[in-house]
Amino acid sequence: MKEKDRGQHAEYMMIYVCSTCGLDSAFTETEKPVCRYCDEPTEMKLISKEKITPELIEKRLKASTERMLSNLQSAFESMTEEDKAAFGDQDAEKEMLLLLAKAKELKEKIAQLKLEDPDQKQE
Numbered sequence: 001m002k003e004k005d006r007g008q009h010a011e012y013m014m015i016y017v018c019s020t021c022g023l024d025s026a027f028t029e030t031e032k033p034v035c036r037y038c039d040e041p042t043e044m045k046l047i048s049k050e051k052i053t054p055e056l057i058e059k060r061l062k063a064s065t066e067r068m069l070s071n072l073q074s075a076f077e078s079m080t081e082e083d084k085a086a087f088g089d090q091d092a093e094k095e096m097l098l099l100l101a102k103a104k105e106l107k108e109k110i111a112q113l114k115l116e117d118p119d120q121k122q123e
């Protein structure tokens with residue numbers, strides 16, 4: 001049995017997909033959905049609504065590190081001479097590789113993460 005409705009305590013995670021860039025972002029029902037990837041307001045379509053559980057948070061966390069890593073990787077692969085020049089005196093490739101290594105490390109840490117819901121133990 002659970003205590004109900006303690007003010008603005010969020011209970012659901014709603015996933016919206018942006019109609020402009022096609023990427024999805026998660027919000028709780030108390031938040032206003034705004035695309036996290038577009039700079040301007042876009043139309044956000046609700047694609048799923050799930051009760052917030054540790055498993056769900058874990059799933060989202062893993063999905064977003066996965067995405068971050070692949071974004072970094074493709075940024076690295078598509079780096080132009082101009083991009084490299086922006087690093088100034090630093091070695092652009094070396095800096096990017098360091099960043100990638102850190103992102104991979106983070107991803108591995110998150111992959112090992114096990115979140116537990118104390119309420120669900122008895123089920």
Ligand SMILES: [Zn+2]
Nearest residue numbers: 018021035038
């Ligand atoms: Zn967008």
